Amino acid sequence: MNTYNPVTDEVVTALKNIVGEKYVKTDAATLDVYKADESLAPSFWRTPEVVVSAGSTEEVSQIMKVANTYRVPVTPRSAGTSVSCGAVPAFHGIVLLMERMNHILEFNEDGMYMSVEAGVRTIDIQNMAHSKNLMYAGDPCSADSCLIGGNLATNAGGNKAVRYGTTRHQVYSIEVVLPDGKVTTLGATLKKCSTGFCLDQLIIGSEGTLGIITKAVLKLVPLCPYKLDVLAVFTDLSKATALVPKLIKAGLNPTSVEFMDNNFVRSASDYSELRLPHYEDGCYDIISIETFNEDELDDKMEKLAAICEACGATDVVEADDRVWKVRRNCLESTRIFSKVATSEDLVVPVTKIADCIQTLVDESKKYDFRVFCLAHAGDGNLHFQILKCDMSDSAWEKQLKEFRAVAYRYVYDLGGRLSGEHGIGLKRLDYMEQYTDPVELDLMKTIKHAVDPNWILNPGKVISAC
Amino acid sequence: MNTYNPVTDEVVTALKNIVGEKYVKTDAATLDVYKADESLAPSFWRTPEVVVSAGSTEEVSQIMKVANTYRVPVTPRSAGTSVSCGAVPAFHGIVLLMERMNHILEFNEDGMYMSVEAGVRTIDIQNMAHSKNLMYAGDPCSADSCLIGGNLATNAGGNKAVRYGTTRHQVYSIEVVLPDGKVTTLGATLKKCSTGFCLDQLIIGSEGTLGIITKAVLKLVPLCPYKLDVLAVFTDLSKATALVPKLIKAGLNPTSVEFMDNNFVRSASDYSELRLPHYEDGCYDIISIETFNEDELDDKMEKLAAICEACGATDVVEADDRVWKVRRNCLESTRIFSKVATSEDLVVPVTKIADCIQTLVDESKKYDFRVFCLAHAGDGNLHFQILKCDMSDSAWEKQLKEFRAVAYRYVYDLGGRLSGEHGIGLKRLDYMEQYTDPVELDLMKTIKHAVDPNWILNPGKVISAC
Known part of the structure; x- marks a missing residue:
């Protein structure tokens, strides 16, 4: 296990020399802001010793060199919209803000790509593409506030993943600052390439543990002019979920297939x-x-x-704004039942989603909490919302642990994984160690150790130190 | 630089104990067969010391352990259809044949995937999918003879890459034997995943240098029932190539866009x-x-x-069997001009393909060889066929080197790369070192060294030892 040094005045001075005095903060109020993300999981929050805002790739590079020299850990942070504590400084040290690097560098309509800095808001990329009849297909639910660098680091999923894939599928290339401060560009603006290792995809989704993404060239696609949203209502949960693989196989190529159980239908409608x-x-x-x-x-x-009716839908109607409003209000609507809740991000093969939801809903009935189920069903991604309601803290912790043990084992037996789109971060680190094949886990650690021998970059995320 | 030990009788005995006597060959005739691939580049051929045919993942694992114990290099080999000398044993040692691992393990129609061993022929996968109205979209030109393991190792491109991507885009997961003999499965049969590093994509396309792919779960897609091929004829080369990005941007989503210059039109028609x-x-x-x-x-x-005509096409007709016959005969048709030839596999951004072809065709006129141009134009992949004709050997070598120096520099300046689909292998190793960003090259070597500290697995390919 690596040990780190505290952030001394000498380190702070070195950082000020790189980015300028006003972009280095050590006051308690600022440090307090950056201890958390949107996970509402205080037990995982950690307070940084210094918060630095970088304005350029060169500055990020120099900060990494300082961090290695002084053995101080660096946690890169986008907008902090993560719910997995990926941007929380597990070992304190430096929180590195990317939000000043917020320039769209090139928008090439003919080439259908956009070159952006890591701190650009995802919605700004989407809007700029839209203005020229193109689309950036990455679309996490937090698109109006999250930054593209965070999307890339976590391989964010979202609303269009069924048709267009996740963030990693929208990328031609990334500029990366490696843990030692060296800078390189991985990938290229090419439709195909068999020239060397696929290092871009290794870095994307590694949650800032292998390199800091400073720029990216993103793919754009033609915007579809025709669109319709359909609401298919089922009175049988398993029939609603059994529909999904049939839609895919019929070549309908849906952009999204969202599922809500009756708990959510009621609470969000109310x-x-x-x-x-x-x-x-x-x-x-x-x-x-x-x-x-x-x-x-x-x-x-x-x-x-025809497929919906054959699968037993009782109603098949156009999904108007009211339906989407109800869908958007799902999470918020559970507050009336419980102020404390946790969200799972399990993912299973699409063919297994019906069995998985039914089994886990049945299993959840053995416990005192309530479970509401939402799913990006078209890509097998389940968001179980587990509501503490009036349970005691100790019973909540104990039962949650028991439920997760059953649920995670079951999901892995189905060929699933812990996280479909939220990432591992600090929050799921123990489970990652527990459920990942030891050979795969060793290989991740071997690569991390080779690329970052001081474990200086976002340590304590995804994998624990050897 | 690592040094290797010769294959002694003791090593041969150890190998026979693993796979059985009849699957270990040391006779000169067999060794001679496996010195080459289809590159017709004798200067890169190397004779193995022993040829071993593995029947299972466990056998591959044990072979890697023996190889590490005795420090003997291992070169995995699929069908040997590479033209980059990727399966040629650069440092002699063991050639490891995967062709006995030729079973389709599962065909899941509802889940739309197929689980296969590495030695299954690509065409058998295509045909089995086809029989149930599904498609495996990987389609290298050698599909009727190549094996899926080689496709995965080289990230083979082929005929459907414009719409469906290359081999790496058709994969849910791979079973891999690591250089130390450990076995793991990377990736999962999931539509999305943010659980750990993307190690599957790191291994795919690494040309057997980081691990031996023994099995894979491949994605299948619904088969399109309607199809039409169009021949658009242009009398101006730059107009023919300028068409390509316009097709993509119009949302036509073509499966392929192939380009032939007039040299090929004439020679292949004749x-x-x-x-x-x-x-x-x-x-x-x-x-x-x-x-x-x-x-x-x-x-x-x-x-x-309409787009073809707006771009200046003189004829737009259905491309019937005659057109495809001419297209298929392109390479063969050049033999009448030259018995000796070399094929380039350069790739550039699709928007740059017109400039690139024109510039390199103009440049080629300064030399005594002839250059014919084919391209998978829709994905920016150029196959220049360079014909020696009646040049002397020394002039051919000298001028080829000069032309490549200009062409490769130019292609990299356009944002292109050495290989779109054939890979680096042994043949392009020197150029890879020369044209790759040193930080990226170092990162590849760092990872290779961490994963394979003895450089036992396919050494001398893609990157040279430090």
Whole structure:
């Protein structure tokens, strides 16, 4: 296990020399802001010793050199919208803010790519692409506040992953500052390449443990002019989830397939003061289809309706704004039941999602907490919202641990994983060690150790030190 | 630089104990077969000391342990269809054949995936998927003879890469034997995942230097029922290539866009004894469109024809079997001009392909060889066929070196790379060292050294030892 040195005045001075005095903060109020992310998991929060805001790749590079010289850990931070404590400084030290590097460097319409700094907001990228009839397909739910660097570091998923893949699939290349401060560009603006190791994909999704992404060239795709969202209502949960692989196999190529169980239908409808079909007993699939051609959309809609009905849907209607409002209010709507809650981000093969939801919902009934289920069903990603309600703290901790032991083992037996899109961060570190194949885990640690021998960059995330 | 030990009788005995006597060959005739691949580049051929055929993952694992114990290098080999000398044993030692591991282990129609051993022929995977209205989208030109393990190791490209991506995009997971003999599965049969480093993509395309892929779970996609191939004829080379990014941006989502210059149109037409439009002065784009809907196909065809005409096409006709026959005969047809030839596999951004072809064709006129140009234009991948014709050996070597120096520098300045789909192997090793950013190259070597400290697995490929 590595040990780190405290951030001394000498370190602070060195950092000020790099970025300028006003971008180095050591006051308690600032440090307190950067101890947390959006996880609402205080037991994982850690206070940094210094917060530094970098303005350029060169500054990031110099900061890493200082950090190695003084053996002080560095935790890069985007907008802090993570819910896995990936941007929390596990070993204190330096929190490195990327938000000043917020320039869109190039928008090439003909080449259909955009070159951006890591601190650009995802929504700004989406909007700029949109303005020229193009689309950036990365679309995490926090797009209006998160930064692209964080999306890249965590391989963020989101609303369009069924059709377009996750953040790692939207990338031509990344500029990276390695743990030793050296800078390189990995990947290239090419449709295909068999020239050396695929290091870009290794860095993307490594949650800032192998390198700090400072810039990226992102792929854009043509914007589909035709779009329709459908709400398929089922009174049988397993039928609602069994629909999903059938949609994929029929070549409908949906942009998203979202699932809400009846708990969420009720609570979010109540919260939104809207009454949607089968409030009492309905489970919902919301399916988005986009096409380049009107006939194609009509054709897909016919096929979609036929499949939904064959799968036992009681209603198949256009999903209007009311449906999306209810969907958006899901998490917020649970506050009335419980102020304390935790969200799971399990992912399973799409064919297993019906079994998985049913089994885990049944299992959850053995415990005193309540479980509400949302899913990005089209990509097998389950967001179980577990509500503490009126349980004691000790019973909550104990039962949660027991439920997770059963749930995670079951998900891994199905071929699933701990996180579909939120990442491991600090929060799931112990589970990562427990559920990952030891050979794979060793290989990750071997690579981490080779690339970052001082374990200076975001230590304590994804994998623990050997 | 590592040194290796010779393959002694003791090593041979150890290998026979693992796989059985009949699967270990040391006779000169067998060794001679495995000195080469399909590159026709005798200066890169190397004779192995022993050829071993593995029947299982466990055997591959044990062979790697023996190789480390005795410090004997191992070169894994699929069907040997590489043209980059990736499967040639650079430091002699053991050639490890994967062809006995040729079982399709599972074909899951609902889950749309196939689990296969590394030695399965690519065409057998394609055909099995096809039989159930599904498609495996990896489609290298050698599909009828190459094995999937080689496709994965080199990230093979091929005929459908414009729409579906290269081999690395068709993979859910791989089983890998690491250089030390340990076995793990990387990746999972999941649509999304943010659980740990993306090690599967690191291994895929590393040309057997970081691990031996023994099994893979491959993605299948729904087979499109409607298809049309179009031949667009241009009398101006730059107009033919300028078409490509316009097709992509229009959302036509072509499966392939192939380009042939007039040299190839003439030589392949003559060879095929067929006369196609504008034999004397035509450059060809052959565009394949596939859809799930007949109206959609009609609509795309209308748009395609309009774009081709706006780009200056003189003829836009259906590309029938005659066109594909001519396309297939391209390489063979050059033999009449030159028995000795070399093929480049350069790749550039799709927007740069017109400039690139024009500039390199102009540059080539300064030399005594002839250059014919084919391209997987839709993905920016150029196959320049350079014909020695009646040049002396010394002039050929000298001028080829000079041309490559200009061409490679130019391609890198455009943001391109040495290899789009053939890989680096032994053949392009020196150029890889020369043109790759030193920080990136160091990072590759750092990872290689960490994962394979004895440099026992396929040494001398992609990167040279430190």
